[in-house]
Amino acid sequence: MKIFKNQWSNIIMVIIILAMIIPGTRKPIAVFVNKLISFSPSVTSEEERPKIASYNWVLEKNNKDRVEFSDHKGRVVLVNFWATWCPPCIAEMPSFQKLYEDYSDRVDFFFVSNEDHQTVRNFMNRKNFTLPAYRPKSELPEPLNSNTLPTTYLIDKQGNIVIEKVGSAAWDSEKTRKTLDELLAK
Template sequence: MNLRRLFSLSNITTAIMVLFLILVWVNPSVKAGVMQGLMKVGLFQPGMPEEVSPENNLAPDMAFTDGEGKTFTLSSLRGKVVFLNFWATWCPPCRAEMPSINALYERFREDKNVIFLTVDTDGNYKKASSFLKRQQYSLPLYVADSEIPRELLGRSIPTTVIINKKGQIAYRHEGAADYGNERFMSYFEKYIRK
């Protein structure tokens, strides 16, 4: 009789839910998958400010290095729109937004007025590159070759920054967001065409 009560439908359902929550809590891939699902239903949409205030918003300079050891600075990219994303392989929100960033990149990768910088905050190019290849993302990968200014990366990752052609911070968002939706792509294209 007690055995029947122990294996009741409600107890089994509760046990499954608890196991699912534990799995989501401890496994970054599962957590990222749940967040991707929430993005698809409209949560985690990036806010989009209309205009940039020209005062005090010049992006601070910093240096980046690619996989071949080539180093360049943010200031050397003036005249282009820069999509800058700070992330790490161990970060579930970073992993969750990566497919949408890859979709945005695929849409604008041929545009000579745009450069995409995905920056591994751990500075481990080999590990980050391996992760991108396993996930079949074609995103260009960099590591910081100087200190990352607080204006670009605050206290959390992922952080995404768009820098306009004048070198001004046009957009900054901390946390996961869906950058692959049409609304954001149109917003991004507005900066490219200016």
């Protein structure tokens, strides 16, 4: 009986290794693992919050409309840098979709990718996401530059970065919703 158990554990281990080696299954497994380990993002203490000094940033919407980030000064803004090929980015998208559905009328959302519009549009359609996708057309404002995907910033009405999260997170958490509600009430 003990030999039988050892054989099963070896078979399961081989299946897991094969699943990670085969390119078609690697990405879905990575997305699943990222969803499992994603937690609610932490709020930065008030004394340590960086401030956006300049809102001079031009973006292009998926329909090619030009958008000035400065038009959103004085509002609560969420900026997410992501890519369609990034498993942690994909893992957090469903939680962003839920948050967007509940807060899109009060919070300005920017999902920014350097990929071409058609690639992003195809991804959004395939996953049934309605998130507003943008492409940067000018240099980023100073505190928003990160070389890691995904990176997300939650900015208050005064331009302070309340949350700076590198890596995936559970954005549809009660903690995040409470933070958004507090920022909107100010």
